[in-house]
Amino acid sequence: MNREVRVRFAPSPTGPLHIGGVRTALYNYLFARRNNGKMILRIEDTDSQRFVPGAEDYIIESLKWCGIEIDEGVGVGGPHAPYRQSERREIYLKYAKQLIDAGWAYYAFDTPEELDTLRKEAEAEGKTFAYNFEVREKLPTSLSLSAQEVEERIARGEQWVVRFKIPKDEVVAMDDLIRGHVEVNTSTLDDKVLYKSVDALPTYHLANIVDDHLMEVSHVIRGEEWLPSLPLHYLLYRAFGWDDTRPQFAHLPLLLKPTGGGKLSKRDGDKMGFPVFPLFWQSPTTGETSRGYREDGYLAEAFINMLALLGWNPGTEQEIFSMQELIDAFSLERVSKAGARFQPDKAKWFNAQYFHRMTAEELAPISQSVLRAHGIECSDELAGRAANIMKERVTLTTELWDLISFFFVAPNEYDEKLVKKQWKGENPKMLAEFKELLLSIEDFSKENTESVVKAWIEEKGFSLGQVMNTLRLALVGAGKGPGMFDVTEFIGKEECAKRIDNLIKSVTPLE
Numbered sequence: 307m308n309r310e311v312r313v314r315f316a317p318s319p320t321g322p323l324h325i326g327g328v329r330t331a332l333y334n335y336l337f338a339r340r341n342n343g344k345m346i347l348r349i350e351d352t353d354s355q356r357f358v359p360g361a362e363d364y365i366i367e368s369l370k371w372c373g374i375e376i377d378e379g380v381g382v383g384g385p386h387a388p389y390r391q392s393e394r395r396e397i398y399l400k401y402a403k404q405l406i407d408a409g410w411a412y413y414a415f416d417t418p419e420e421l422d423t424l425r426k427e428a429e430a431e432g433k434t435f436a437y438n439f440e441v442r443e444k445l446p447t448s449l450s451l452s453a454q455e456v457e458e459r460i461a462r463g464e465q466w467v468v469r470f471k472i473p474k475d476e477v478v479a480m481d482d483l484i485r486g487h488v489e490v491n492t493s494t495l496d497d498k499v500l501y502k503s504v505d506a507l508p509t510y511h512l513a514n515i516v517d518d519h520l521m522e523v524s525h526v527i528r529g530e531e532w533l534p535s536l537p538l539h540y541l542l543y544r545a546f547g548w549d550d551t552r553p554q555f556a557h558l559p560l561l562l563k564p565t566g567g568g569k570l571s572k573r574d575g576d577k578m579g580f581p582v583f584p585l586f587w588q589s590p591t592t593g594e595t596s597r598g599y600r601e602d603g604y605l606a607e608a609f610i611n612m613l614a615l616l617g618w619n620p621g622t623e624q625e626i627f628s629m630q631e632l633i634d635a636f637s638l639e640r641v642s643k644a645g646a647r648f649q650p651d652k653a654k655w656f657n658a659q660y661f662h663r664m665t666a667e668e669l670a671p672i673s674q675s676v677l678r679a680h681g682i683e684c685s686d687e688l689a690g691r692a693a694n695i696m697k698e699r700v701t702l703t704t705e706l707w708d709l710i711s712f713f714f715v716a717p718n719e720y721d722e723k724l725v726k727k728q729w730k731g732e733n734p735k736m737l738a739e740f741k742e743l744l745l746s747i748e749d750f751s752k753e754n755t756e757s758v759v760k761a762w763i764e765e766k767g768f769s770l771g772q773v774m775n776t777l778r779l780a781l782v783g784a785g786k787g788p789g790m791f792d793v794t795e796f797i798g799k800e801e802c803a804k805r806i807d808n809l810i811k812s813v814t815p816l817e
């Protein structure tokens with residue numbers, strides 16, 4: 307059977323989306339596009355305790371920034387709407403009851419206090435308490451109580467949950483597209499809660515399986531942390547009689563700390579000064595803020611390129627990939643089993659590479675937004691040209707203003723050290739003369755100005771360094787910037803003369 311490829315990204319809105327989550331979304335997207343399939347965004351918000359306002363919008367905005375397009379789901383709609391699980395709540399009870407009727411699940415009435423006591427008793431004996439075949443018939447459940455009592459308890463309004471009845475001592479054989487064949491004995495599993503009467507909501511396991519089935523998901527591509535849930539999910543498909551359409555699973559390797567050991571966390575980012583979230587985030591409850599790649603000056607394309615290679619490799623030396631190239635090259639076979647170590651410097655390297663490869667036209671919108679933020683109005687052409695001259699030196703967008711500002715604003719102060727070094731001896735007089743030379747040049751193009759100036763320097767017996775450094779002091783105010791003829795051409799003859807006059811007026815020559 308040739309099944310349509312349908313994948314889903316199913317985040318829980320419990321806070322900002324970690325870059326590991328972005329990578330999961332990206333791999334789903336690449337896989338969907340590669341296979342002419344559909345990408346679904348489902349919001350798994352059934353854990354009301356962990357719900358964080360604003361997190362869903364954050365997720366959607368992050369995906370948008372990254373260029374990960376959603377075909378069906380929250381914010382887009384589609385044939386299986388709604389795609390937010392809290393809006394599908396009435397669906398799940400029916401399925402929970404179906405499992406109870408078929409003997410695959412049961413009602414449990416035990417209270418948290420009772421469970422706590424059992425847990426403590428087990429601990430006292432050096433064991434860990436597990437809710438499983440050993441205890442489920444000794445506790446107040448529909449397996450130990452009469453049908454009538456179960457009904458009465460429910461009618462009285464007692465709190466209950468539905469638990470899955472894990473079979474005793476059976477082997478669940480599973481296949482994962484990344485990890486291969488995996489087998490687990492069911493006696494190591496516990497009877498997970500599927501549904502809770504207290505908030506009339508399913509837990510992750512039930513809602514996730516029911517929705518993947520109803521939404522006709524063909525492949526589940528998700529983080530490694532969900533691998534331990536896979537036996538339960540396999541059993542759920544069997545219990546529902548959905549084995550034939552069970553999706554294929556692929557569990558992605560963890561993103562590891564830069565030091566190697568353990569999962570990459572926000573704390574690692576804080577400690578080493580790099581973001582672990584795509585966008586800036588402020589917690590609505592604590593006010594705590596987290597840095598984001600976007601606000602830190604990364605380009606979405608570079609960020610995505612970097613993430614794509616954390617756990618997947620193309621099998622070639624190629625490192626720079628556009629989204630389309632990633633789509634064309636992507637396969638789950640080339641996703642590694644081993645965790646991928648996050649390297650903050652590599653993220654910067656990718657960003658710089660993207661800047662270096664951009665044309666003036668591509669740079670224009672980025673440059674424009676930086677200039678506008680500093681109150682500069684200019685044409686796209688000029689904005690792009692300025693950034694294009696300096697692009698080899700840019701790593702992050704946040705550095706751009708410092709690199710191009712002198713193209714648009716005359717210096718209002720002068721670097722002291724440079725003044726001491728250059729503004730002495732014959733230089734002030736030389737610069738005044740030099741101004742006249744510039745004003746006399748007809749064709750002010752970089753090339754022509756350069757040859758006229760060089761001839762003049764030779765004729766006058768000055769050194770090139772002496773003239774250029776003094777000119778730099780006047781035009782830029784500091785010992786930075788590109789070649790001086792890039793600057794003269796860009797700002798034009800009149801502006802050059804004005805800046806030279808400014809320097810002469812505002813700084814007294816040092817004798």
Ligand code: GLU
Binds near residue numbers: 514
């Ligand atoms: N809601 C789960 C999460 O937040 C989804 C896991 C899955 O993809 O099955 O990661």
